[in-house]
Amino acid sequence: MVSLDNAVLARMEKGGKRYELLVDPNLVEDFKSKPETVDLNHFLAMDEVFHDIRGGERPTEEAIEKTFGTQDILEITKTILAKGSIQLTTSQRKARVEEMRQQIVHEIHTQAVDPKTKSPHPKTRIELALEESRYSVDPFKRLDDQVKDAMELLKPMIPLSFESVRLAIRVPGSAYGSASRILRPYLEKEQWLENGSWAGIIEIPAGMKDTIIGKLMNQSSDTECKEL
Numbered sequence: 371m372v373s374l375d376n377a378v379l380a381r382m383e384k385g386g387k388r389y390e391l392l393v394d395p396n397l398v399e400d401f402k403s404k405p406e407t408v409d410l411n412h413f414l415a416m417d418e419v420f421h422d423i424r425g426g427e428r429p430t431e432e433a434i435e436k437t438f439g440t441q442d443i444l445e446i447t448k449t450i451l452a453k454g455s456i457q458l459t460t461s462q463r464k465a466r467v468e469e470m471r472q473q474i475v476h477e478i479h480t481q482a483v484d485p486k487t488k489s490p491h492p493k494t495r496i497e498l499a500l501e502e503s504r505y506s507v508d509p510f511k512r513l514d515d516q517v518k519d520a521m522e523l524l525k526p527m528i529p530l531s532f533e534s535v536r537l538a539i540r541v542p543g544s545a546y547g548s549a550s551r552i553l554r555p556y557l558e559k560e561q562w563l564e565n566g567s568w569a570g571i572i573e574i575p576a577g578m579k580d581t582i583i584g585k586l587m588n589q590s591s592d593t594e595c596k597e598l
Contacts, residue, residue, distance in 0.1 A: 372397075377415040378462060379423065380447075382454030384437055389429065390420045391450055395466060398510045402451050410444055417443050419450070456510065466509035470516065474507065475500065477517045478530070481575040485531035490577035499527045533576040536598040537583075540569045545590035552585050571598070 372394035380391045380398075392415035393401075401408045410417070419434065421427040431441065438446045458466065475496050483490050503523040508516060524530060536558070541549045543566040553572050560570035574582055579597075586593045 371411055371417075372413065372415050374415050378466075379457040380450050380454055381457050382450040384453075387429070387433070387437075388421055389437065389446075389450055389454070390423045391447060392416055392423060393447075393451075393456075395456070395510065398451070398456060399512050401447070403512075405444070405448055405451075410447065414443070414447065419443070419446050458509070463509060467507045470509055470513070471497075471500070471507045473513055474516055474520050477513065478521065478524070480577045480581065481517075482521070482530045482532050483576045484529050485533070486529060488533070488576060490580075491528060491530070495528060496524070499524050503527060534573050535576045535579055536571060536573045537579070538569070538571050538596045538598055539586065540567050540594040541586065542567055542590050542592050545593065548589045549586055549593070552582065552589075556582075 372392075374392065376394065377392035378395045378398075380393045382389045394413050394415075397408050397413045401413055419429065421429050429437075434441060434446070438449055440446065475493050478496050479490050479493050500520060500523075503520070505520050505523050521530060539549070539553065540563070543562075546568045549568070553570060556572040556574045558571045558573055560568065563569055572582075583593075583595050586595065
């Protein structure tokens with residue numbers, strides 16, 4: 371379950387009464403769109419509904435049944451998220467927006483490149499352009515959707531292109547475990563060589579090239595990388 375310190379308040383009002391849950395802010399949008407894909411044990415800080423969480427006031431079973439037509443916490447959570455709202459303090463919202471902004475900047479930095487230089491834009495340049503574009507960061511909207519929205523605003527301001535590169539990698543057998551954990555999400559094919567080395571081919575966003583190679587070299591200076 372999400373910790374109480376990291377959870378935020380989801381609230382719905384009906385019949386003059388509040389119904390509250392503590393939820394993981396990182397899973398709100400996923401739960402709203404596809405609740406069946408979210409583990410409720412990870413989403414909720416406590417698997418019960420309250421009238422007032424701070425005061426510890428709980429509704430009766432009769433009140434829950436009358437309001438939601440069920441005692442099932444999953445169905446209750448669906449209703450509160452669909453018909454209610456997320457309650458954030460000013461500091462929580464500020465922190466959440468800034469966290470999401472940094473994630474957007476990171477995604478653009480690692481996935482997009484300047485089509486002229488084939489290199490990623492510095493994060494500072496992306497941050498300044500995002501600020502100039504007046505893009506409004508949503509603390510709960512899906513990261514992928516916000517990256518797309520931000521990209522549309524940034525394209526007239528800085529040249530951006532989503533390109534991929536294919537790399538042939540060879541690492542000593544002794545570094546296979548750590549290298550494999552880095553490369554597995556991007557791996558196209560792999561094989562063991564007669565000298566005991568491991569070789570593979572990966573496809574990654576062009577902006578991630580230097581980062582991936584740097585991580586591999588940290589595992590073994592004998593790593594070899596070649597762009598295909």
